[in-house]
Amino acid sequence: MNADSLSDNENAPEYKRIYQLYSNSLKSIPATILTSSILLVLLWTKVPWETILIWFSIVFSASLIRYHNVRQALATKSYLQKDHKDSMRQFIFGSSFTAAVWGASFLLFCLYTDEAYSLLMIWIASAIAMGGSLSLSPSKYAQKIFVCLIFIPAIVMNILSGNEFNITLGLLCIMFLAVLIILGNNFSNLVNDALNLENTNQELLLSLQQKNARLEESNLELTRTKEFLTQQTLSDPLTGIANRRSFDNTLIREWNRCLRRQHPLSCILIDVDHFKKYNDQFGHQMGDALLQEISNTISSQATRAEDLVARYGGEEFVVILSNASHDDAVMLAERTRKAITEKNFKHAEDSPFDKVTISAGVATMTPDNTLDCYDIVHKADEKLYEAKKSGRNRTC
Numbered sequence: 087m088n089a090d091s092l093s094d095n096e097n098a099p100e101y102k103r104i105y106q107l108y109s110n111s112l113k114s115i116p117a118t119i120l121t122s123s124i125l126l127v128l129l130w131t132k133v134p135w136e137t138i139l140i141w142f143s144i145v146f147s148a149s150l151i152r153y154h155n156v157r158q159a160l161a162t163k164s165y166l167q168k169d170h171k172d173s174m175r176q177f178i179f180g181s182s183f184t185a186a187v188w189g190a191s192f193l194l195f196c197l198y199t200d201e202a203y204s205l206l207m208i209w210i211a212s213a214i215a216m217g218g219s220l221s222l223s224p225s226k227y228a229q230k231i232f233v234c235l236i237f238i239p240a241i242v243m244n245i246l247s248g249n250e251f252n253i254t255l256g257l258l259c260i261m262f263l264a265v266l267i268i269l270g271n272n273f274s275n276l277v278n279d280a281l282n283l284e285n286t287n288q289e290l291l292l293s294l295q296q297k298n299a300r301l302e303e304s305n306l307e308l309t310r311t312k313e314f315l316t317q318q319t320l321s322d323p324l325t326g327i328a329n330r331r332s333f334d335n336t337l338i339r340e341w342n343r344c345l346r347r348q349h350p351l352s353c354i355l356i357d358v359d360h361f362k363k364y365n366d367q368f369g370h371q372m373g374d375a376l377l378q379e380i381s382n383t384i385s386s387q388a389t390r391a392e393d394l395v396a397r398y399g400g401e402e403f404v405v406i407l408s409n410a411s412h413d414d415a416v417m418l419a420e421r422t423r424k425a426i427t428e429k430n431f432k433h434a435e436d437s438p439f440d441k442v443t444i445s446a447g448v449a450t451m452t453p454d455n456t457l458d459c460y461d462i463v464h465k466a467d468e469k470l471y472e473a474k475k476s477g478r479n480r481t482c
């Protein structure tokens with residue numbers, strides 16, 4: 087039996103009813119032993135001692151055996167869970183046997199005692215019947231059998247006695263039994279309603295927990311999708327580096343940061359030389375692959391956490407260097423240009439260069455309120471134009 091089916095059984099209303107019955111009798115059996123001990127003392131001089139001792143031994147041993155069985159069933163639980171009908175049958179048999187012993191006992195004791203003791207016996211029988219009725223309330227069937235078996239022998243004996251006092255006593259017992267059955271029935275309805283309600287509550291709680299778990303899962307999925315979409319909107323699909331939108335955001339942020347701290351901000355614009363010729367000879371796909379290689383090479387050079395490498399558009403790339411001097415930026419641009427040359431990517435035959443090269447324009451500004459953040463990009467663009475005009479494969 088797996089954990090799920092075990093907990094299903096534990097929550098089943100039928101199991102709860104049986105469990106309640108067993109745990110109630112665990113408390114009522116010691117009360118039975120106590121009552122029989124009191125009766126032993128009370129009747130010691132009225133009933134022959136052999137008879138009372140045999141009676142007490144039967145009640146005491148039967149109670150001990152029942153107590154042991156009930157404890158065992160409650161401790162292992164599996165018996166109660168596996169077969170509801172069988173455990174209910176066993177329980178009803180045990181409680182009916184106890185009631186029959188008590189019913190027969192009262193019959194026996196009335197034979198040896200006077201009217202005052204008969205009244206006492208009926209009073210004790212009523213107390214036991216009431217206690218049993220409450221304890222057996224989860225099962226109407228067990229409840230009715232119990233009270234009937236306690237009272238019917240005494241009722242029959244009293245009515246058949248022909249004695250006026252005993253007939254009255256018998257009739258009173260019938261009335262009390264009827265009241266006990268009606269009240270017991272109502273109480274049983276209440277107990278069973280409460281058990282069913284508890285079960286419904288547990289089912290609702292479980293379904294609420296499951297819905298909550300599903301909601302949390304969807305929420306997580308939504309967060310992941312949001313992160314993925316954010317990533318998609320900020321990265322270039324071909325090269326995987328930051329796209330123009332991400333570059334714009336970073337430029338504004340870093341410009342404002344350098345403005346506050348009065349740090350220099352550098353911008354490098356990089357353009358592949360004669361890329362059209364490369365594309366025309368090797369095809370667009372090879373052109374794409376080359377752009378990916380170039381983007382990787384630039385990223386491998388600008389490695390500070392605050393550096394940003396982005397695709398500016400087409401075959402143009404841009405690097406933002408926060409708090410970097412012009413000399414540092416030129417050095418980085420040169421290092422990148424050389425790294426690409428050293429890759430020895432074969433260029434198109436009609437290109438003036440036998441291998442792929444880049445041109446770079448570097449601009450450095452310390453932001454102030456008279457400037458706009460895009461001024462640095464325009465300046466870098468002018469420098470790039472200068473590099474192109476003065477022969478390409480160079481940094482200006």
Ligand SMILES: Nc1nc2c(ncn2[C@@H]2O[C@H](COP(=O)(O)OP(=O)(O)OP(=O)(O)O)[C@@H](O)[C@H]2O)c(=O)[nH]1
Nearest residue numbers: 357358359360361362363365370371373374400401
């Ligand atoms: N394969 C590929 N080609 C692109 C992409 N974006 C732009 N291009 C091509 O890049 C080429 C750019 O050509 P031009 O602007 O004339 O520049 P160039 O040939 O590099 O010449 P210079 O910049 O003056 O050295 C065009 O042929 C575009 O089609 C892209 O994503 N993939």
